[in-house]
Amino acid sequence: MSLAQKYPNEVNQIMAKYPPQHKRSAVMPLLYLAQREEGCVTKSALKDIAQMLEITETDVASIVGFYSLYHDQKAGKYRMQVCTDLPCALRGADRFLEELCGNLGIQVGETTADGLVTVEGVMCLAACDKAPMFQTQGPDGIRYHENMTVDKTLELIEALKKSGREVE
Amino acid sequence: MAHILLRHRDIPDINRLDVYQKNGGFEAFKKAVTAMKPTEVTDVVKASGLRGRGGAGFPTGMKWSFIDNKNWPHYVVANADESEPGTFKDREIMESNPFQFLEGLAIASYAVGATAAYIYLRGEFWQVAAFLDERIADMEKAGLLGDKILGSDYSLKIFTHLGAGAYICGEETALLESIEGKRGQPRIRPPFPPAVGLYGKPTIVNNVETFTNVPPILVNGADWYKSLGTPDSAGVKIFSLSGRVKNPGNYELPFGVTFRKLVYEYGGGIIDDRPIKAIMPAGASSSLIVVDDKALDTPMDYASVRTIGGDLGSASVIVIDDTVSIDWVINKTIHFFKHESCGKCTPCREGNYWMLHMTERIHSGTGTQADVDLLLNVAKQMQGKCLCALGEFATMAVVTGIERFPQDFQKAVKA
Structure with missing residues (x-):
């Protein structure tokens, strides 16, 4: 099923943002839409988007490869992306990431055995005054979690396990 | 003193349109579209001494005056990419005092004759973009956006566009490439965006905080704004x-x-x-x-x-x-710049790659003084040779770190 068939309203809204002769601009929002359910951009989604925008599959793949929030590989349902850049690291982010992974029994970059969470270290997320912090990227979009502790994070993971959704 | 930009700290719920309007919101925009010529708006901003808040500090009114009036349509783009490690101001503005930013963006669009404006947010600001979309819809309902705004002949639409995790898209020409649906790699300049910008059309790109300064300047005047700050840096x-x-x-x-x-x-x-x-x-x-x-x-x-x-x-x-060693600091900054280099120009792509190898070696205690000397040499070789500022930025902490804190590096290579 193509994106236009699956999400007709969203696709129309996206296309309306850009001049009709520049529909290539829609590639980034369409890629977000494509990886919403699968957690990554599939080969068939690449083809679908390329056809819709009249560009090549290689063009679309180059966008997936360039930008770090698009993924061509599946991971956990939620990607937990901990900022470890300088300002956060000055406030204990590296130790937080290490302890979190230790508690989950995984290495940085790995996924928990139940497939729920992949923990990654990432570049600055513009929340330097609220370290340690991370974002979750998953089926509910991207959400920030700030001033975190390992205990609070483990509670969040338990809640995700129970509800299957990320709640406010 | 009451806040001029972070007004939500003084006025609760100012992120609601009715509250913002009760507190003088959109008076400046109304004044602009109903009683001022576009060039008069630009002249006030020029006279205020406002300089771009994204980092370069370029005079805002002067930038607006560069717009090419022989080539149409025009665009205005808000740079909400906010990706510099240590920077987290634009997000607070957009979440808490969004209408003042949107009003400033609308005024700038009027000043340069743009009928469409884009807000380029870093992809991580997914929630902020959804929040702004609701605020933009509020403005459309209130007749502050759309066709023939406030009884004038002026029409404007504002759209949000999400990036997807690339520091380089804070560079304005890379940002424009990204809106065009391409990899975010900087263009060779000149031409600059006020001549050739989005879709090849004249475009003004300003930072979120810069736009947020504009409404109070129009309401209170350029002299008031200049009375704040220093002669060189107004406001x-x-x-x-x-x-x-x-x-x-x-x-x-x-x-x-x-x-x-x-x-x-x-x-x-x-x-x-x-x-x-x-x-x-x-x-x-x-x-x-x-x-x-x-x-x-x-x-x-x-x-x-x-x-x-x-x-x-x-x-x-x-x-x-004093608990922090500078060799660790530059290892962190180079790790960042190596990850964020777009790969278009060789000095930045290769320079950061090799600098990371050297800072890793030095920081892990397996380096020698020769590594420190080579690192400094590579950083200096990069300076003045990169296509955009990112490559230059990467060298700043390395060169000054080694030259100003030599004892930290001596300790790191000995240990």
């Missing part, structure tokens, strides 16, 4: 304070406040009351400034920070205390 600035301080956060202050006041009065001093060692005044792109009494008493404005070997940039002040 107020949001200083993002982070690192080893007790109270990190955003502080809206007039230009010219000293580092001492920011760090010790507003920031509450250093964690555990340790001695302060270094300051990076412009995020990870900064030179490392050795902190002594002279540095602490230096006023934070564009000209003064230069006298102590730094740049104010986006005023993202990262504070480093």
Whole structure:
């Protein structure tokens, strides 16, 4: 099923943002839409988007490869992306990431055995005054979690396990 | 003093349209579209001395006056990519005082005759974009956007566009490439965006905080704005304070406040009351400034920070205390720049790759003095040879770190 068939309203809204002769601009929002359910951009989604925008599959793949929030590989349902850049690291982010992974029994970059969470270290997320912090990227979009502790994070993971959704 | 930009700290619920309007909101936009010519708006902004808040400090009104009136349509783009490590001010504005930013964006669009404006947000600001979309819909319902706004002949639409995790898209030509659906790689300039920008059309790109300054300038006048700050740097600035301080956060202050006041009065001093060692005044792109009494008493404005070997940039002040070794700091910054280099030009792509190898070796204790010398040499080789500022930025902390804190590197290679 193509994106236009699956999400007709969203696709129309996206296309309306850009001049009709520049529909290539829609590639980034369409890629977000494509990886919403699968957690990554599939080969068939690449083809679908390329056809819709009249560009090549290689063009679309180059966008997936360039930008770090698009993924061509599946991971956990939620990607937990901990900022470890300088300002956060000055406030204990590296130790937080290490302890979190230790508690989950995984290495940085790995996924928990139940497939729920992949923990990654990432570049600055513009929340330097609220370290340690991370974002979750998953089926509910991207959400920030700030001033975190390992205990609070483990509670969040338990809640995700129970509800299957990320709640406010 | 009441806040001029972070007004939500004084007025609860100002992120609601009715509350914003009750507190003078959209008076400036109304005045512009019903009683002023576009060029008059630009003249006021020019006279106010407002300079771009994204880091480069370019005079805003002058930029607007460069728009090419022989080529249409025109676009205005808000740079909400906010990706410099240490910078977190634009997000607070957009989440808490969004209408003042949107009003400033609308005024700028009127001033340069743009009928479509885009807000380019970093992809991580997914929630902020959804929030802004609702605010834009509120404005459309109230007749503040759309066709023939407030009975004038002026029409405008505002759209949000999400990036997807690329620091380089904060560079304005890379940002425009990204909106066009391409990889975010900087263009060769000139031509600059006011001549050839989005879709090849004249485009003005300004930072979120810059736009947010515009409504109060139109309401209170250029002289009022110039009375704040210093002769070289007019007005107020949001200083993002982070690192080893007790109270990190955003502080809206007039230009010219000293580092001492920011760090010790507003920031509450250093964690555990340790001695302060270094300051990076412009995020990870900064030179490392050795902190002594002279540095602490230096006023934070564009000209003064230069006298102590730094740049104010986006005023993202990262504070480093004596528990931190500078070889670790530059290992962190190079790790960032190596990841974020777009790969288009060789000095940046290769330079950062090799600098990371060397900083890793030095920081892990397996390096020698020859590695430090080579690292400094590579950084200096990169300077002046990169396609955009990112490559230059990457070298700042390396060169100043090695030259100003040699003892930290001597210790690292000996240990």
